[in-house]
Amino acid sequence: MLTPEENERLANVGPGTPIGNLFRRYWMPAMLSWELPEADCPPIRLRLLGEDMVAFRDTDGNVxxxxxxxxxxxxxxxxxxNEECGLRCVYHGWKFDIEGNCVDMPSEPAESNFKDKVKIIAYQTAEFGEVIWLYMGPKESVPPLPKMEWTQVPDTHRGVNKILQPCGWLQGLEGGIDTVHSTFLHRRMAGFGISARDEAIKKSAAATLEVQPTDFGYTYAGIRPMPDDGGNFVRGYHFIMPFYQLRAAQLGSVITGRGDVKPIISGHAWVPVDDENTMVWNFTYSFTDVPLTEGERQQEGSGNEMHKDIDPANGFRSIANAGNDYFLDREMQRTKNFTGINGINTQDRAVQESMGTICDRTQEHLGTTDRAIIMTRKMMLEAARIVEDGGDPPGLGTNIYDLRAIEKILPSDVDWRTALHKEFYQKANYSPEYTPA
Ligand code: FES
Ligand SMILES: [Fe+2]
Known part of the structure; x- marks a missing residue:
């Protein structure tokens, strides 16, 4: 439960707000590269952190x-x-380059130097991993590029897309880090495409959640005792400041040994468009030699498939939305799945958006499994305070690049922190500083 002041502080992301200033200290995924498919293509609208912008790819291919x-x-x-390395306003012809310089002012006399005195706000961009990244913060504190592993694998090993969610960023993020809901919200009745792995998870006792703070955010694990003293099924996650989640996943089953096991990592970034809208980035990648199939790249069945679930021509809005009750089917709810809604992430959106545009967190009753959520709120408020006091927030270092989320069955007597430490951090050549939970 939060105070009304805390809830509001966490919600407001516009210029000059504490959380808005915090987000402005990080690179953010802003556009899919294909939104600006070629040099001199049409400009597009972009809104992030409550600011309206226009993006274009100039003649040299720079954004x-x-x-x-x-x-x-x-x-x-x-x-x-969009013409010859600049964007020209159609009203009186002023033209600006990607750095925000006014490079032509045909409405003024040729001898005038007025154009040298005019600048437009221009933000720094970078492009890698099929994504155009944006930095909206102070020019003297540009952090290293967030070259996380999913951005560095070949395109054949990665799927990435985005979808607009009409609610505050924290609601989406909290839905993502709340691992316990999957037993309920995403449950499927037996015999309807339920995987052996899900079946085993379902039969195991309820998960406990353990959270380990680190210097980039925290690592956490959902721990489920397997039947017949078969150890613990441990699903590891990372929360990386300010809005990333990495989640262990796999195709095939480590639990039943059935199928070819293809370990993958999925993740999200919940990027605030403004106080009341969030662009949810979804990525999946294979970190082994095995590429993803086209269906896996398109995030088949997740509720996040471009065109099937997401309408890019309508601001990347979800096709199943509150206006059509997410195509809720009560018969399906009786017989096939818990919600009567198709697609894991559509189910997530339905409940997250049902809390209202900005959830009233003064009215909640949080339990033991809400630990990660409580920690996230504290961490965000604390990081905003650090920035207010002139300091650097956590999660800016290059040590976040190669973190991996892992899931495994471990003997019941080993601690997941120790057992998974290598796989979590080794690729990153990194050992986080643990602070007591
Ligand atoms: S308003 Fe853009 S050139 Fe006049
Ligand atoms: Fe979910």
Whole structure:
């Protein structure tokens, strides 16, 4: 439970707000590379952290992100012409390059140097892993690029997309780190495509959740005792500041030994569009030599498939949404799955959005399995305070690059922190500083 002040503080992401300033200290995924498919293609609208912008790919193929409003008389540069290394406002012809310089001002006399005095807000971009990244913070504190492993594998080993969720960022993030809900929200009745692994998880006792704070956020594990003293099924996760989750997953089954086991890692980033909207980034990747299939790359069945579930022509909104009750089917709910809604992530969106645009966290009753959620809120508020006091927030270092999330069956008498330490951190050549939980 939060105080009304804390809840509001966590929700507000616009310029000058404490949490908004915190987010502005990190690189953020902003666009899929294919949204700007080629040099001099049409500009597109972009809104993040409550700011309206226009993005374009210039003649040299570099991406510029400018304030949406022309500094002359505030016409939208979305209508602009993308021509010869600059975006030209269609109202009076002022033209800006990707750095925000006014490079042409045809409405003024040729001898005027007025154009040298005019600049437009331009944010720094980077492009890797099929994603265009944006940094909206102070120019003197640009952090290293977040080259996490999923951005560095070959394209054949990765799937990435995004979907707009019309609710505050924290609701989405909290839904992602709340591992316990999957036993309920995502349950399928036996015989309806339930995997042997899910069946085994279902039969095991309820998960306990253990959270280990680190210097990048925290590592946590959902621990389920297997039947017949078969050890513990441990599913490891990382929460990386300020909004990433890495989740261990696999195709095939380590539990039953059935099928070819293909270990993969999935993850999300919950990027605030404004106080009331979130762009949820979904990525999946194979960190072994085995590439993903096309279906896996498209995140088949997750509720996150482009065109099937996501409408890119409508701001990446979900096709199943509150307006159509997410295509809720009560008959399906009686016989096939817990919710009557298709697609894991559509089920997630339904409940997260059902809390209201900004959840009233003063009315909650949090239990023992809500530990990770409580920790996240504390961590975000604390990080915002550090930034307010002029310091650097956690999670800016290059040591986050190669963290891996792992799931495994472990003997009941070993601690997952020790047993999985190598696999979590070895690739990153990193050993986090643990602070007492
Ligand atoms: S408003 Fe853009 S050039 Fe005048
Ligand atoms: Fe979920």
């Amino acid at each position: 510029g992100v400018l304030d949406k409003y022309c500094p002359h008389r505030r016409a939208s540069l979305f209508f602009g012409r």
